[in-house]
Amino acid sequence: xxxxxxxxxxxxxxxxxxxxxxxxxxxxxxxxxxxxxxxxxxxxxxxxxxxxxxxxxxxxxxxxxxxxxxxxxxxxxxxxxxxxxxxxxxxxxxxxxxxxxxxxxxxxxxxxxxxxxxxxxxxxxxxxxxxxxxxxxxxxxxxxxxxxxxxxxxxxxxxxxxxxxxxxx
Amino acid sequence: xxxxxxxxxxxxxxxxxxxxxxxxxxxxxxxxxxxxxxxxxxxxxxxxxxxxxxxxxxxxxxxxxxxxxxxxxxxxxxxxxxxxxxxxxxxxxxxxxxxxxxxxxxxxxxxxxxxxxxxxxxxxxxxxxxxxxxxxxxxxxxxxxxxxxxxxxxxxxxxxxxxxxxxxxxxxxxxxxxxxxxxxxxxxxxxxxxxxxxxxxxxxxxxxxxxxxxxxxxxxxxxxxxxxxxxxxxxxxxxxxxxxxxxxxxxxxxxxxxxxxxxxxxxxxxxxxxxxxxxxxxxxxxxxxxxxxxxxxxxxxxxxxxxxxxxxxxxxxxxxxxxxxxxxxxxxxxxxxxxxxxxxxxxxxxxxxxxxxxxxxxxxxxxxxxxxxxxxxxxxxxxxxxxxxxxxxxxxxx
Amino acid sequence: xxxxxxxxxxxxxxxxxxxxxxxxxxxxxxxxxxxxxxxxxxxxxxxxxxxxxxxxxxxxxxxxxxxxxxxxxxxxxxxxxxxxxxxxxxxxxxxxxxxxxx
Numbered sequence: 263x264x265x266x267x268x269x270x271x272x273x274x275x276x277x278x279x280x281x282x283x284x285x286x287x288x289x290x291x292x293x294x295x296x297x298x299x300x301x302x303x304x305x306x307x308x309x310x311x312x313x314x315x316x317x318x319x320x321x322x323x324x325x326x327x328x329x330x331x332x333x334x335x336x337x338x339x340x341x342x343x344x345x346x347x348x349x350x351x352x353x354x355x356x357x358x359x360x361x362x363x364x365x366x367x368x369x370x371x372x373x374x375x376x377x378x379x380x381x382x383x384x385x386x387x388x389x390x391x392x393x394x395x396x397x398x399x400x401x402x403x404x405x406x407x408x409x410x411x412x413x414x415x416x417x418x419x420x421x422x423x424x425x426x427x428x429x430x431x
Numbered sequence: 432x433x434x435x436x437x438x439x440x441x442x443x444x445x446x447x448x449x450x451x452x453x454x455x456x457x458x459x460x461x462x463x464x465x466x467x468x469x470x471x472x473x474x475x476x477x478x479x480x481x482x483x484x485x486x487x488x489x490x491x492x493x494x495x496x497x498x499x500x501x502x503x504x505x506x507x508x509x510x511x512x513x514x515x516x517x518x519x520x521x522x523x524x525x526x527x528x529x530x531x532x533x534x535x536x537x538x539x540x541x542x543x544x545x546x547x548x549x550x551x552x553x554x555x556x557x558x559x560x561x562x563x564x565x566x567x568x569x570x571x572x573x574x575x576x577x578x579x580x581x582x583x584x585x586x587x588x589x590x591x592x593x594x595x596x597x598x599x600x601x602x603x604x605x606x607x608x609x610x611x612x613x614x615x616x617x618x619x620x621x622x623x624x625x626x627x628x629x630x631x632x633x634x635x636x637x638x639x640x641x642x643x644x645x646x647x648x649x650x651x652x653x654x655x656x657x658x659x660x661x662x663x664x665x666x667x668x669x670x671x672x673x674x675x676x677x678x679x680x681x682x683x684x685x686x687x688x689x690x691x692x693x694x695x696x697x698x699x700x701x702x703x704x705x706x707x708x709x710x711x712x713x714x715x716x717x718x719x720x721x722x723x724x725x726x727x728x729x730x731x732x733x734x735x736x737x738x739x740x741x742x743x744x745x746x747x748x749x750x751x752x753x754x755x756x757x758x759x760x761x762x763x764x765x766x767x768x769x770x771x772x773x774x775x776x777x778x779x780x781x782x783x784x785x786x787x788x789x790x791x792x793x794x795x796x797x798x799x800x801x802x803x804x805x806x807x808x809x810x811x812x813x814x815x816x817x818x819x820x821x822x823x824x825x826x827x828x829x
Numbered sequence: 830x831x832x833x834x835x836x837x838x839x840x841x842x843x844x845x846x847x848x849x850x851x852x853x854x855x856x857x858x859x860x861x862x863x864x865x866x867x868x869x870x871x872x873x874x875x876x877x878x879x880x881x882x883x884x885x886x887x888x889x890x891x892x893x894x895x896x897x898x899x900x901x902x903x904x905x906x907x908x909x910x911x912x913x914x915x916x917x918x919x920x921x922x923x924x925x926x927x928x929x930x931x
Contacts, residue, residue, distance in 0.1 A: 265460075270831050274839045281843055281866055285850035290858055291588060295535065297862050298581060300843075304869050307839070310831070311880045316872075316893060318570045323897055326577030326610070328865065328904045333584050334603055335858055335908040337596065338915070350853045351924060357852025365845040369838050377833040378881050385884040389566055389627065392887045392894075402891045409898035416902030420909035426916065 270310055277303025290336045298329045312385045315392065471552075474562055478548045482694040483513040488733075489694075489740055496744040516687075523683035531680065532589040539586030540685055543692035546578035550699050555630045557712045557724035568629035569617050572703060573610070576658065579696065580606045586689070587677035598676025605754060606658060612762040613654040619647035619773050620707050623793075633711035637786045641708040643793040646769040646800055648708040650762060655700040656739060657754070659693065663746040664754060698732070701739060705731035765804060772796055836877035844870035857914070857921045861907045868900045 280300035287293045301324045308317035395401040487502065487510060494501030502509030527533055550572045552562035565571060580602065587599025621627050623643055624635040632640075641648045657664040678689045705711060709731045712724025749757065776796045780789055843866055850863025872893045879889025915921050 264830060267831055270835060274835075278839070278842055278846070281846045284862055284866065285846050285854065285859070290856060291532075291535070293859060293862060295585065297865065300866070301869065304843075304873060307836070307873060308876055311836070311876050312884075313876050313880070313890065314565055315567050315570070316876055316890060318567045318574045319894070319897060320869075320872075321574035322570065322577060323901060324865070324869075325581060326574065327607070328901060330580060330584065330603055330607060331904055331908050332858060332862065333581070333588075334600075335911055337588060337600070338912055351855050354853035357849050360852060361845040361849040364848060365841055368841040368844075372834050372837045372841065375834075377837075379833075380830060380881060381884060385880070387566060388884065388887060388890065391885070392890050395887050396891060396894070402888075405891070405895050409895050412902050413898055416905050420905040423906065424909035424912050 266310065270307075273303055273306045273310070277307065291333065294329060294332045294336060297332070298325050301325055301329065313388070315389045470562065474551055475548055478551050478695060478699075479544075479691070481698055482691050485698050485736065486513055486690075486694055488736075492737070492740055493744045496741075517684075520684045520687040525683045525685065526680075528591055528680045530591040532591070535585050535589035536680075537685070539582050539589060540681070540688035540692065541582075542585065543579050543582035544688055544695065546575050546582060547692055547696045547699055549575040549578075550703070553629050554699075554702050554706060555633055555711055556728055557717075557721045558630060558634070559721065560725065561630060564628055564630045566626065566628045569621055569627045569632070569707070572629075573614055573617065576696075576699075577610065579692070582692075583677050586681070590677070590680035592680050595677050595679050598679070601751065602660065602677060604751075605660070605664065608755065608758050609654045609657040609664075609762075612650050612758065612766040613658060615763070615766040615770055616647045616651040616654065617707065618770055619644045622770075622774060623777065629706055629711075632707060633713060636710040636713055638790040639708065639710040639713075643790040644708070644769070644773060644797065645794065646765065646797050647773070648704070650766050650769070651708065652704060652735070652738070654758075654762060655704070656742065657758075659696045659700055661693075661697055661739070662743045663748050665748060697739060698736060701735040702728075702732045704735045709735070765800075769797070769800055772800055833877060833881045836873060840870040840873040840877070843867075843873065855922050855924060857911050857923050857926070858908075860923060861904065861911070864907075865900060865904065868896060868903075872896050 277300045280296045280303060283296040284293050284300060287296060301320060305317040305320040308314075308320060396406045397403055490512070491501040491509070502512035505511040505515045527536060553565060553568040553571055555561035555564070583602045583606075584599050587595040587602070590596075620632055620640045623640060624632040626632060626635070678686055681689060705728060710727075711731070712721075712728045714723060714727035717724050717727065773793065773796070776793055777789075780792055784792075847863040847866030847868075847870065850866065851860050854860050854863065875889045875893045875896070879887065879893075882889075911921055914926055918926065920926070
């Protein structure tokens with residue numbers, strides 16, 4: 263077992279433990295904080311995959327924005343969150359069985375398939391290639407633009423939805 | 432026999448340490464890991480000890496601004512005041528408020544400091560003295576800085592105190608929104624240098640980027656002052672409104688750790704400004720003696736730090752609505768305009784122009800934006816004044 | 830040298846944890862967190878495939894960036910909906926939000 267494999271197992275198991283706590287912890291703030299921990303773990307997995315740009319974007323976007331959004335939402339709806347009743351629905355076992363079944367079948371498929379091995383050599387400056395191909399008309403400029411339109415729509419839509427309505431209720 | 436380079440002294444000392452280890456039979460990868468650990472240890476301690484000096488400087492200078500003497504009892508010129516404060520903070524009673532979420536409460540300040548120290552990993556002291564020169568350095572510094580927001584959230588929420596929670600809310604509103612102009616302002620030097628790696632950005636600055644992109648430099652300075660929550664943007668700990676904000680329940684050294692994070696973050700922002708806009712370690716004779724780079728870098732950093740201090744002691748605190756207006760109605764549009772104009776002008780300059788004329792053209796373009804902005808501001812303020820005087824006239828007639 | 834299957838298994842486990850959260854948690858915010866976990870598992874898969882096939886062809890990373898954008902949009906709209914529902918119904922429990930209109 264090489265050093266990189268040991269590191270992978272460390273990071274992956276830390277991420278999975280954190281993710282397990284996200285889905286089981288009762289206190290939602292704690293769940294959000296564990297979500298941050300597991301996202302950090304995923305960022306480290308990206309580093310192991312030589313995708314440093316993805317790792318930093320993961321931290322900026324998920325920890326800098328989405329996690330804070332979630333914590334914010336939890337705090338705004340504080341009274342309900344402090345209710346420490348059962349945090350899972352009555353038929354939770356159904357979800358558990360379904361998730362386990364999916365995991366078993368997916369990993370069976372994964373281990374039965376023959377995958378390509380790691381290509382030799384360095385990946386080079388992927389940030390440069392990625393940036394150029396995102397604005398290249400023959401590559402991904404259309405999905406990129408659509409994603410930006412989607413973000414604008416989401417921005418306007420979420421403001422419109424969350425605004426308090428003017429009519430007295 | 433090559434000439435003796437003073438600048439390589441630290442590097443060779445560092446290598447010497449590596450040789451010493453491989454002499455006793457450690458394998459090379461373990462040696463390089465150990466070397467990295469030692470470098471990290473030195474860098475971290477540099478970071479954690481610098482605030483002692485900057486806090487002293489800050490108190491002394493702001494005292495002079497306010498016609499006072501400042502600390503002058505402990506040691507020469509009161510230099511050891513910081514140590515006295517540390518002793519005081521450590522000997523204080525450590526209180527955890529009732530109903531606080533203990534773990535989160537204790538982890539909060541640690542994460543705040545860790546997130547700031549993390550930024551120093553990519554800041555180049557000289558071309559060779561840099562923690563790690565990753566090709567997404569600038570983005571990394573923003574990303575790691577963003578974790579600090581989460582730390583403030585954690586501290587504010589776990590304190591189980593209304594004012595602390597209010598402080599956290601203000602923090603999120605402020606820090607998340609000021610991140611937008613800050614990132615856009617950082618995009619402009621990235622665009623000019625053609626790289627996000629800190630070292631490449633410094634190397635590309637034959638002419639400092641503050642000449643080619645003065646608006647971006649100013650925007651970055653303003654939004655990063657807001658980002659570290661210092662006056663005039665210290666709404667998150669406005670004493671007159673919400674006691675002390677998110678750290679109201681912290682006592683003793685835990686409070687000290689928050690303060691450390693805050694001052695270190697301010698200093699880090701100054702270092703980032705020096706690297707990205709003021710040419711980092713560049714200066715005369717730096718090619719012969721690389722160690723001079725550290726001196727230049729620190730001089731520039733302290734220069735920016737003085738500007739920040741000057742702003743801090745002279746400008747009153749903004750209101751929360753002014754804070755939001757300034758960001759969304761002024762900084763964000765201006766930064767977008769500056770980005771687009773810089774990109775267009777930079778693309779339209781012929782390639783065979785020298786770096787000096789390039790910078791000059793970009794500078795002129797920036798000045799045009801400034802003039803246009805001032806025109807728009809004048810129109811807006813006249814409109815507002817007219818509305819005000821109309822209102823006043825109405826009040827008078829009643 | 831880490832086999833690709835390790836990354837894929839890791840992503841599958843992450844995805845299933847997210848799936849469990851979506852199916853079994855009562856709180857709408859927790860369900861959103863589950864969705865975020867699932868999206869992250871997908872991104873891990875994309876990046877792993879990119880690395881192990883042809884690193885010169887960045888389609889995996891480009892796809893991952895689109896997924897990031899979708900995740901950000903989804904979180905923003907989802908949390909806005911939750912806050913809006915909380916304002917009207919004083920609840921964020923998925924089981925109690927079962928009417929088509931109120």
